Amino acid sequence: MNDTTTRLRASDLEDSGDVGCNPTENLTMGEVIATRFNRRDLLRGALAVAAISATVGNRALAANEQPAKKGLAPSFDFKEIEAGVDHTHHVAEGYDAQVLLRWGDPIFPDAPEFDPASQSADKQRRQFGYNSDFVGYVPIDGSSDHGLLVVNHEYTNEELMFPGVGVQDIKDVNFSGMTRELVDIEIAAHGGAVVEIQRRNGRWEVVKNSKYNRRITADTPMDITGPAAGHDRMKTVADPAGRKVLGMINNCAGGVTPWGTWLSCEENFNGYFQGKLADNHAEARNYKRYGLGSPAYAWGKFHDRFDLAKEPNEPNRFGWVVEIDPFDPTFVPRKRTALGRTKHEGAAGITNQDGRYVIYLGDDERFDYVYKFVTAGKVDPANRAANLGLLDEGTLYVAKYDADGKGTWLPLVHGQGPLTEANGFRSQADVLIETRRAADLLGATKMDRPEDIEANPATNRVYVMLTNNTRRKDEQVDPANPRANNAFGHIVEMMPEGGDHTATAFTWEVLVKCGDPSVASVGATFSSETTKNGWFGMPDNCAVDSQGRLWISTDGNSAKATGRADGLWALETEGEMRGTSRHFFRVPIGAEMCGPFFTPNDESLFLAVQHPGEADEGSPASFDNPITRWPDFKDGMPPRPSVLVVTKNGGGKIA
Numbered sequence: 001m002n003d004t005t006t007r008l009r010a011s012d013l014e015d016s017g018d019v020g021c022n023p024t025e026n027l028t029m030g031e032v033i034a035t036r037f038n039r040r041d042l043l044r045g046a047l048a049v050a051a052i053s054a055t056v057g058n059r060a061l062a063a064n065e066q067p068a069k070k071g072l073a074p075s076f077d078f079k080e081i082e083a084g085v086d087h088t089h090h091v092a093e094g095y096d097a098q099v100l101l102r103w104g105d106p107i108f109p110d111a112p113e114f115d116p117a118s119q120s121a122d123k124q125r126r127q128f129g130y131n132s133d134f135v136g137y138v139p140i141d142g143s144s145d146h147g148l149l150v151v152n153h154e155y156t157n158e159e160l161m162f163p164g165v166g167v168q169d170i171k172d173v174n175f176s177g178m179t180r181e182l183v184d185i186e187i188a189a190h191g192g193a194v195v196e197i198q199r200r201n202g203r204w205e206v207v208k209n210s211k212y213n214r215r216i217t218a219d220t221p222m223d224i225t226g227p228a229a230g231h232d233r234m235k236t237v238a239d240p241a242g243r244k245v246l247g248m249i250n251n252c253a254g255g256v257t258p259w260g261t262w263l264s265c266e267e268n269f270n271g272y273f274q275g276k277l278a279d280n281h282a283e284a285r286n287y288k289r290y291g292l293g294s295p296a297y298a299w300g301k302f303h304d305r306f307d308l309a310k311e312p313n314e315p316n317r318f319g320w321v322v323e324i325d326p327f328d329p330t331f332v333p334r335k336r337t338a339l340g341r342t343k344h345e346g347a348a349g350i351t352n353q354d355g356r357y358v359i360y361l362g363d364d365e366r367f368d369y370v371y372k373f374v375t376a377g378k379v380d381p382a383n384r385a386a387n388l389g390l391l392d393e394g395t396l397y398v399a400k401y402d403a404d405g406k407g408t409w410l411p412l413v414h415g416q417g418p419l420t421e422a423n424g425f426r427s428q429a430d431v432l433i434e435t436r437r438a439a440d441l442l443g444a445t446k447m448d449r450p451e452d453i454e455a456n457p458a459t460n461r462v463y464v465m466l467t468n469n470t471r472r473k474d475e476q477v478d479p480a481n482p483r484a485n486n487a488f489g490h491i492v493e494m495m496p497e498g499g500d501h502t503a504t505a506f507t508w509e510v511l512v513k514c515g516d517p518s519v520a521s522v523g524a525t526f527s528s529e530t531t532k533n534g535w536f537g538m539p540d541n542c543a544v545d546s547q548g549r550l551w552i553s554t555d556g557n558s559a560k561a562t563g564r565a566d567g568l569w570a571l572e573t574e575g576e577m578r579g580t581s582r583h584f585f586r587v588p589i590g591a592e593m594c595g596p597f598f599t600p601n602d603e604s605l606f607l608a609v610q611h612p613g614e615a616d617e618g619s620p621a622s623f624d625n626p627i628t629r630w631p632d633f634k635d636g637m638p639p640r641p642s643v644l645v646v647t648k649n650g651g652g653k654i655a
């Protein structure tokens with residue numbers, strides 16, 4: 001998972017700057033600053049951070065001068081756990097973490113029990129998938145004890161899933177161990193799941209005979225909707241109309257809409273395609289910008305559509321936000337092209353004061369951008385069917401963070417500014433298919449890998465997780481990305497003008513720079529109340545609970561990187577405690593923390609433990625020789641990615 005890794009597996013794709021690099025020469029914020037200050041005064045390193053911070057508003061200082069506003073989130077009061085790494089998970093004292101759904105668990109009455117020694121694609125299609133990332137809870141009749149869990153299965157680890165297979169890559173073994181059967185199991189283990197769950201006598205259980213339960217895979221038929229549907233660049237041999245596609249891939253984070261649908265986001269889709277296009281091919285520039293050409297999976301060996309030479313348009317049909325109605329098991333998932341094509345992290349939204357729905361979107365790549373989508377129509381609480389059309393019409397914007405703590409949302413609209421035929425954009429479909437290149441031309445701010453973004457309905461502030469970017473150089477440092485060689489990431493807080501999420505103006509500041517605050521050269525800015533267990537690196541997913549409190553899960557901590565496993569931390573955002581972080585949960589060795597998602601009453605918290613037992617800092621790990629057998633700890637059973645639900649012993653809110 002570090003920069004010296006040579007394999008291009010899916011987890012490495014998340015961390016790979018070799019692909020999809022932003023080639024533009026948009027001014028970095030450091031250059032913007034340099035135009036305001038004499039170049040000689042633009043200090044480097046930690047001193048630069050102090051100098052640059054002084055140029056933007058600092059709400060933390062302001063908050064110290066006045067009492068905390070009434071009605072804002074109360075402070076956390078759980079007793080934090082000790083940071084560290086071992087074979088299992090840990091949760092704060094007084095809480096219970098129940099393993100609810102493991103990879104391979106049957107989710108239908110007739111589904112076969114999991115047997116890793118005799119897995120098949122048919123079995124896998126009836127069982128819970130691999131590497132859960134986003135977990136959403138959609139209440140049934142408003143209940144916090146009965147609802148539908150919607151879960152993304154982001155990617156697969158062949159070396160941990162299959163006996164005797166080991167790591168399969170293109171560089172060292174040319175996928176030689178991958179058979180068609182294994183590839184088809186992988187395809188069936190991708191996608192997502194809808195699972196009805198119910199809480200009885202305090203324990204959550206899966207309702208196996210539910211009419212709602214469903215597996216979605218990387219070959220489930222889906223519709224393509226919105227402005228790019230039917231465009232020539234979306235057409236393939238199998239789909240001459242350009243409106244139907246098989247499957248969704250590498251679905252990372254997502255969102256749940258107020259009308260009860262699940263938004264599932266395709267992230268590192270590039271790693272699934274093999275073959276090369278000629279440099280003068282019409283799609284060559286497009287595919288370079290998204291990092292195609294370095295396959296992490298062998299799928300193209302057995303399925304022509306994953307081979308660029310045979311089906312050059314297929315990659316244009318991935319990289320979208322997919323909307324799924326979990327209450328209708330026959331619903332054909334819809335790829336909503338109006339929301340743009342990027343390596344989408346998440347799609348959490350908020351209903352604006354005027355009723356329009358606003359979705360915040362991160363494009364997880366070094367030096368890529370923060371986006372938002374504003375629907376043209378308004379959410380109608382009385383008309384669910386009408387809301388199902390909302391995401392096909394609206395405006396996509398990309399963020400530009402100015403040096404003075406202000407910022408602008410720039411619209412990606414065909415015909416406006418540089419988004420014209422002269423630059424290769426003949427229609428809005430072109431703008432959306434090449435969202436990144438359109439944003440390049442608009443001059444968006446290059447960020448340190450934007451992951452989850454969540455709005456806090458209590459304050460209208462928006463939190464942007466920027467997980468890390470070790471390739472940012474001193475001269476590329478800017479106020480919104482204030483550290484060179486940013487190994488530990490940071491969080492930016494945005495305030496839409498007038499609390500209006502549709503506004504094109506906003507203000508912003510850095511909420512916290514992550515990493516060990518006791519090491520001066522790291523430049524972390526957690527509050528002094530944060531303990532040695534309380535700080536974290538690499539923020540990835542996040543949730544705002546119903547009381548407006550921010551919870552953050554991480555990806556990339558390890559014994560070597562930070563002396564701690566990934567996990568969940570609670571971060572104070574208000575008053576004098578602002579910037580204080582506390583450790584609530586940690587994952588077993590090799591895993592990253594995904595989720596988190598709360599029930600409406602904050603009494604249950606869903607978490608996903610992704611890729612437990614994956615090689616940690618280069619040490620070997622395989623099905624036959626795992627570094628943990630979490631969560632079953634049985635001989636012959638590999639580690640199993642799982643969804644957990646955390647509750648308070650004796651009941652009550654998680655806080």
Ligand code: FEO
Pocket residue numbers: 014133154252253267345364451540
């Ligand atoms: Fe799949 Fe950006 O994490």
Ligand code: CA
Pocket residue numbers: 252253345451452540541555
């Ligand atoms: Ca993520």
Ligand code: CA
Pocket residue numbers: 014540555592
């Ligand atoms: Ca991740």
